[in-house]
Amino acid sequence: MTGIIIQQIFNALTIGAIYAMIALGYTMVYGVLRLINFVHGDLFMLGAYVALAGFVLLAPGGGLVWALAAALIAIAVFMVVGGVGVAIERTAYKPLRNSNRLAPMLSSLGLSLALQTAVQITMGPQPIAFQSLFPAIPLDFLGARITTVQIGIVVAALLLMVGLKLFIARSRLGVVVRAVSENRRTAQLLGVDVDKAISTIFFIGPGLGALGGVLFASYYGVMMPTMGIIIGLKAFTAAILGGIGSITGAVVGGFLLAFFEVFGTAMLPILTNGWLGTEYRDIFAFLMLILVLLFRPAGLFGEQTSEESMVMKRDF
Amino acid sequence: MLSIAGLAAGYGRKQILSGIDLEVRAGEIVVVLGANGAGKTTLLNAVSGMCRINAGRITFKGTDITAMRPDRIAAAGLSHCPEGRQIFQRLTVEENLVVAHVGRGGKSFETLREEAFALFPILRERRNSAASRLSGGQQQMLAIGRALMAEPDLVMLDEPSLGLAPKLITQIFQIVLDLAAAGISILLVEQNVRLALELGDYGYALESGRLRVEGGAQKLAADPRLAEVYLAGGDKGAVHA
Numbered sequence: 053m054t055g056i057i058i059q060q061i062f063n064a065l066t067i068g069a070i071y072a073m074i075a076l077g078y079t080m081v082y083g084v085l086r087l088i089n090f091v092h093g094d095l096f097m098l099g100a101y102v103a104l105a106g107f108v109l110l111a112p113g114g115g116l117v118w119a120l121a122a123a124l125i126a127i128a129v130f131m132v133v134g135g136v137g138v139a140i141e142r143t144a145y146k147p148l149r150n151s152n153r154l155a156p157m158l159s160s161l162g163l164s165l166a167l168q169t170a171v172q173i174t175m176g177p178q179p180i181a182f183q184s185l186f187p188a189i190p191l192d193f194l195g196a197r198i199t200t201v202q203i204g205i206v207v208a209a210l211l212l213m214v215g216l217k218l219f220i221a222r223s224r225l226g227v228v229v230r231a232v233s234e235n236r237r238t239a240q241l242l243g244v245d246v247d248k249a250i251s252t253i254f255f256i257g258p259g260l261g262a263l264g265g266v267l268f269a270s271y272y273g274v275m276m277p278t279m280g281i282i283i284g285l286k287a288f289t290a291a292i293l294g295g296i297g298s299i300t301g302a303v304v305g306g307f308l309l310a311f312f313e314v315f316g317t318a319m320l321p322i323l324t325n326g327w328l329g330t331e332y333r334d335i336f337a338f339l340m341l342i343l344v345l346l347f348r349p350a351g352l353f354g355e356q357t358s359e360e361s362m363v364m365k366r367d368f
Numbered sequence: 369m370l371s372i373a374g375l376a377a378g379y380g381r382k383q384i385l386s387g388i389d390l391e392v393r394a395g396e397i398v399v400v401l402g403a404n405g406a407g408k409t410t411l412l413n414a415v416s417g418m419c420r421i422n423a424g425r426i427t428f429k430g431t432d433i434t435a436m437r438p439d440r441i442a443a444a445g446l447s448h449c450p451e452g453r454q455i456f457q458r459l460t461v462e463e464n465l466v467v468a469h470v471g472r473g474g475k476s477f478e479t480l481r482e483e484a485f486a487l488f489p490i491l492r493e494r495r496n497s498a499a500s501r502l503s504g505g506q507q508q509m510l511a512i513g514r515a516l517m518a519e520p521d522l523v524m525l526d527e528p529s530l531g532l533a534p535k536l537i538t539q540i541f542q543i544v545l546d547l548a549a550a551g552i553s554i555l556l557v558e559q560n561v562r563l564a565l566e567l568g569d570y571g572y573a574l575e576s577g578r579l580r581v582e583g584g585a586q587k588l589a590a591d592p593r594l595a596e597v598y599l600a601g602g603d604k605g606a607v608h609a
Contacts, residue, residue: 224470231456231467238454241416242468243442243518 055195056318062193064314065307066202066271069209072306073264074287075294076216077257079302082291083233084253086153090160091140092261093284094167095133097277099262100182100269101171102129107183122185129266130259137258138251146247164280171277179276182269205267212260213303220299225252233297261287282334286313289341295354304352312336369394369553370415370446370522375424377414383422384410385577392522397544397554399564399585402574403598408557409451411574412524415555416448417441429521443472447515451526455507455514457500461491464499464510468517475519484513487543505536512543522553529560541567561598565589573597 074096081089103125112121144163148156186204190197220226231239232249240246268283269275290309294301317333344351375388385407392398400408413419415426417438426434433441442448447468456464465484469477485492488509494502499510508528515523525544529537537560544567548554558564565571571588573581574597581593588594 224466227459227463227466228470230459230463234456234458235454237418237438238450238456239467240438241418241442241448241450241454242514243439243470243472244467245439245471248471 058194059196059198060314060318062196062198062202064311066205066310067314068307068310069206070264070268070271070283070306071287071290071310072213072303073209073267074261074283075290075302075306076213076299077261078288078291079294079296079299080253080257083297083299084229084236084250085145085149085156087145087156088160088288089257090157090284091163091167092258093280093287094164094171095137095258095280096261096265096268096284096287097171097275097280098136098167099129099133099265100275100279101175102132102262103185103266103269104180104182104275118187126185126263126266129262133262134255134259137254140258141250141254146250168277168280175277177277179274182273182275184270184273185266186270201270205271208267209264212263216256216260217299219256225249229253286334286337289337289344291351293340293344293351295351298351298353301351301353308352309337309340312340369396369429370555371427372415373425373427375411375414375426376422377410377419377424378422379410379419383577385414385574386423387578388424388574389579390572392553392555394521394553395548395551396570397548397556397568399556399558399568399571400574401558401561401564401571401594401597402580405576406574406597407577408574409526410577412448412450412526412555412557415441415524416446442518445518445521446524447518447520447522448524449511449515449526449528452530453507453511455499455502455510457498459499460496461499461502461510462495464514465517468514472518477517480517480519484516487516487546488513504531505533505540508532508536508540512540516547520552522555523547524555524557526557527559528556529558529563537563561594562589 074092077092077095078089081087081092106121106125106128110121110125112118140163144159145156148159184201186201189200191200220229228239228244228249229252232244232246236246239249265280268279286309287306290305291302292305293309294303294305313333313336316336317330320328320330320332370390370392372388372390376383376386378384388411390398400411402408410419414421417433417436421434424434425432428441428444428446431444433444433446436444456467459467462481465481466477469480485495490506491509491513494506499507502510512525512528528540528544532540541563544554544556556564556568565585565588568585571582571585572579573588573594580597581588581591583591
């Protein structure tokens with residue numbers, strides 16, 4: 053029994069780390085532009101495809117060469133998808149910056165479909181096998197069976213999130229990003245190049261989300277053009293749960309959602325006497341979304357008093 | 369230093385200012401007076417590129433800045449301490465200073481920060497506190513300190529005395545005098561007419577978005593038309609404040 057619980061804890065940590073990484077992109081973009089960037093889930097998908105291209109190009113053997121190639125591919129994924137993120141902001145959102153808030157959101161929905169279709173046309177709609185970024189060695193831990201892939205995912209995600217936190221908290225550009233997200237007009241009045249700060253956000257957010265895609269594909273060993281839809285919505289739920297706009301909230305929300313989902317799914321057949329099976333796992337995330345929006349729309353770390361933080365209130 | 373000619377400006381389709389001519393010379397303190405809603409804040413916003421300009425020309429140090437982006441205008445050496453101070457509440461005192469310095473040449477951040485701290489020692493004590501925890505007076509000091517991080521040639525101050533105790537107002541205005549003495553031009557919007565005209569060299573009074581009367585500070589203080597500006601705006605008390 054303890055073995056099963058520990059097993060589930062590790063599964064939840066792995067998925068939670070990936071949710072958190074994607075949720076960060078939603079929350080950062082929302083923090084600065086008050087925009088739900090629906091194309092983010094598809095940038096997550098794009099990350100996995102760019103990584104696949106990297107593996108095909110480099111065709112690394114094993115051992116140290118493999119590790120070096122994996123690191124190189126991770127950097128390339130971040131750069132390429134980060135660049136795509138910046139390009140998307142420049143072409144699809146910036147011209148709409150002074151319009152009604154619904155316009156850029158519709159623009160992001162359109163882009164989401166366009167990106168999915170583009171990948172589908174070039175790479176085919178079928179699932180493609182994905183070689184894990186980390187070596188897969190099964191380990192026995194207190195009766196649970198975990199793999200080095202899981203450990204690699206959690207460690208990589210935590211390192212990236214700590215890196216982001218330090219960048220936002222300590223670097224001068226991080227200070228500027230926070231200033232722009234608090235008050236764009238005043239930042240501009242003080243001489244801040246607001247476009248540059250927004251581009252920074254649109255580079256880092258999609259870059260992290262894309263690495264999340266690589267980790268996700270490493271975990272499940274498979275990828276497909278539509279993989280970003282459900283995962284994107286779940287990570288979005290995690291961001292709402294944590295309080296959209298809050299970086300800490302996105303991380304906590306990602307892990308909380310994963311624990312809720314993993315343990316809920318494991319309990320479902322037992323609680324319903326086999327009537328509902330584990331294939332119903334997706335109901336947990338969206339049940340959570342509905343509950344949060346009903347009872348605590350500002351999320352765990354959002355500002356309760358601020359109307360701005362109530363995402364749905366003004367946009368719909 | 370700053371020269372405005374035939375300015376008409378507003379927000380969106382709404383025009384607020386028209387026919388404004390104004391001059392600020394080097395090291396001079398120029399005050400803009402007028403009742404609430406006369407267009408004083410809009411005037412400052414027009415200069416710093418924050419509202420729509422429909423006609424006229426604004427030149428700063430000989431350069432036309434009429435259609436420039438706000439961040440470029442600030443980078444050119446024109447700092448604006450906006451209405452309500454607009455301190456970044458979620459940033460620390462020092463981070464507020466960082467924002468105003470990022471991406472600039474000139475003196476290093478450390479040098480300018482020390483200059484600001486020398487002017488307002490309380491900011492040094494509270495440098496790592498969240499700005500939201502500062503008192504109103506301290507926030508005003510931070511707003512001025514922040515404006516100075518750009519090594520400006522001209523500082524625009526929008527009602528720096530608002531909501532402050534008299535002792536603090538005196539302190540803030542003394543700093544304004546010191547800045548002018550150091551060669552920085554000041555364009556000051558102020559509700560407190562008597563104090564503003566004591567401080568300033570020259571004044572302009574706005575009424576419903578137009579210039580009503582202007583003149584040297586002492587002359588203007590004695591001008592009966594100045595009181596009418598406030599009476600017209602329905603703000604009878606202000607002239608005696």
